[in-house]
Amino acid sequence: MKYIPKLSNNNLWRGSVGLFVLGIILPMFSFQKLLVLNETYSLLSGVFELLKEGEAILSLVVLSFSIILPAYKLYLSKRIIDGRVTDSEEALTLIRRLAIAGKWSMADVFVVSIIAATVKLGVFANVTVHVGLFVFGLAVLSSMWLTHRLMSGYALRPANEET
Template sequence: MSRWRIIMLVMIAVGVITLILGLVMPMMTVSKMVVVSNEFSILSGIGALLADKTFGLGLILLTFSVIFPLVKFIGMAAYLYYYPAIPNALVHWQKTLSRLAKFSMLDVFVVALMLMIVKLGYLVEVTIHHGIYWFSAAVIISMISGILIERDIAQRIHG
């Protein structure tokens, strides 16, 4: 296995770790009129939405904040593991990864949407925690990894 592939696999592993930390660590604390204070992580927020029977928003957040990023990291790792030499297989991987890349900014949109929803009230104060930074790091690592892998595929296809 080449040095580049090992570095990329490590980068993807770091991305998965930062994603998991971003999902489970507190992202924000919401304080209403200084009396009520709730701390949320992405997973606890999704759980609260599903428990409140807000299935539409809960499932959208689950899909684009948890499932999609994991599938993208798994797809990139699979490409690096198999590293196909056949041009037709490379074209297939290029199409698949470019489809996944189209949804990359949805992760960022989800975090921004959560912050906007919480900041709507006049008597609401939001304190940001480490979870948002870990999740953002996972998004950035995912985007950089995707760009580097797509560049590798293009170079291998076109020589």
């Protein structure tokens, strides 16, 4: 049996960041309406398109939950991986923040909603899914795997709970 080297947290983080960056800039889907209008969007260009169309709140929601929060989660992960945090209380604070960011990060929900929209818009428009959606989905999964690995071994309980 061949030896398969263990994937380090640092390499998993690098892969997650690479997939995340590619996932937000690569084309995710194209809309073709009435056989005339054909528009292709990435996650990032979709945020700007929403803003351009006057959907500032929706643009802010997508930007916050699908780009900023996952990026913050990756930032926290890198701080934990680097090992520069020597104080155990500070390390626990980072783990708690990572847990909260993981709960509020809705990147995975975004991917599912895009797929659902793809199916539902079939009557009004022809929607083509592109590689960016799949790369972003892989970024979400690898980030979740990294978060799980970093948080294993920590028992997070509310501050007022007795041990």
